[in-house]
Amino acid sequence: QLQLQESGPGLVKPSETLSLTCTVSGGSISSSSYYWGWIRQPPGKGLEWIGSIYYSGSTYYNPSLKSRVTISVDTSKNQFSLKLSSVTAADTAVYYCASQTVRRDGYDHWGQGTLVTVSS
Amino acid sequence: DIQLTQSPSFLSASVGDRVTITCRASQGISSYLAWYQQKPGKAPKLLIYAASTLQSGVPSRFSGSGSGTEFTLTISSLQPEDFATYYCQQDRSFGQGTKLEIK
Numbered sequence: 001q002l003q004l005q006e007s008g009p010g011l012v013k014p015s016e017t018l019s020l021t022c023t024v025s026g027g028s029i030s031s032s033s034y035y036w037g038w039i040r041q042p043p044g045k046g047l048e049w050i051g052s053i054y055y056s057g058s059t060y061y062n063p064s065l066k067s068r069v070t071i072s073v074d075t076s077k078n079q080f081s082l083k084l085s086s087v088t089a090a091d092t093a094v095y096y097c098a099s100q101t102v103r104r105d106g107y108d109h110w111g112q113g114t115l116v117t118v119s120s
Numbered sequence: 121d122i123q124l125t126q127s128p129s130f131l132s133a134s135v136g137d138r139v140t141i142t143c144r145a146s147q148g149i150s151s152y153l154a155w156y157q158q159k160p161g162k163a164p165k166l167l168i169y170a171a172s173t174l175q176s177g178v179p180s181r182f183s184g185s186g187s188g189t190e191f192t193l194t195i196s197s198l199q200p201e202d203f204a205t206y207y208c209q210q211d212r213s214f215g216q217g218t219k220l221e222i223k
Contacts, residue, residue: 039214047156047164047207047214062212063121096163105170106154106209110163 002027002034004097004111012091012118018084022097022111029078030055035100036080037107038071040093048093052100053080087118122146124208126215132223137198141218143191143208155184155193156207158217164207168193 008020022036029036037052051061053071061069070083084091094115098107123146133139143153151171156164166175168184171191181196195202203222208215 046217047158047209049209049212049214060212098163105152105211106156106166106168106175107164108166108169108175110165113163 002099002109004099004109006095006097006111006114008114008116010115010117012087012116013120014088014118015086018082018087018091018095018116018118020082020095020097020114020116021079022081024078024080024099027099029073029080030075033102035102036071036073037098037100038082039096039098039107041096041113042090042093050082050084050095089118092116092118122149122210122213124210124213124215126206126208126218129216129218131218131220133198133220134223135198135200139195139198139220141193141206141208141220143186143193143215145189145191145210148188149210151187152210153184153186153191154209155182156209157202157204158207159204167206 003025005023012018035052038050040048051069051071053059059071068085073080094113096113098110100107125144127142153171155168157167158164167178167182172184183194185192205217205219207217
């Protein structure tokens with residue numbers, strides 16, 4: 001059973017880079033069976049897909065965030081990461097990491113989420 | 121990009137009721153649609169994928185149907201634990217959510 005856990009700073013200053021890591025247990029980040037994704041949810045609002053990565057390194061990003069987003073994998077630590085640059089208050093949200101089984105739609109395993117606040 | 125529109129945005133119902141939530145896609149998406157349940161302070165939980173396939177462990181009172189541009193999530197007999205917000209998702213897009221409240 002996959003388990004995912006987000007980690008990173010809970011407070012980021014405007015114009016700086018938000019950096020989060022998702023640690024995967026119960027399975028290998030190098031598995032060809034999963035896509036690894038990031039989704040966020042501003043307080044009181046709906047879900048927004050940020051992007052995803054496959055073990056091969058192929059990445060897929062939300063066009064509205066693409067210029068500011070980088071998702072990468074660290075196989076030695078069984079982790080994948082999110083970097084979002086030039087943040088503003090609009091980037092304040094709960095950030096979730098999640099996994100999607102290949103050839104199925106839907107994210108079937110999720111981290112608990114971490115609140116990131118953008119404020120000076 | 122594909123847009124997903126859910127209706128209604130808010131739904132008030134009673135325990136034992138049958139409820140249906142609709143998700144409409146801006147273009148045909150075959151059967152590539154998932155449904156989630158989210159409770160306050162918790163991560164979303166996958167209920168249904170491929171429009172109608174029940175995720176393992178999800179009660180059979182949940183069902184999904186549809187293809188192309190119109191999809192539905194039905195709860196056959198509401199239980200107290202079903203009051204939550206529901207989202208549809210296709211690939212990189214989520215619907216705006218439907219909040220199901222107790223009448």
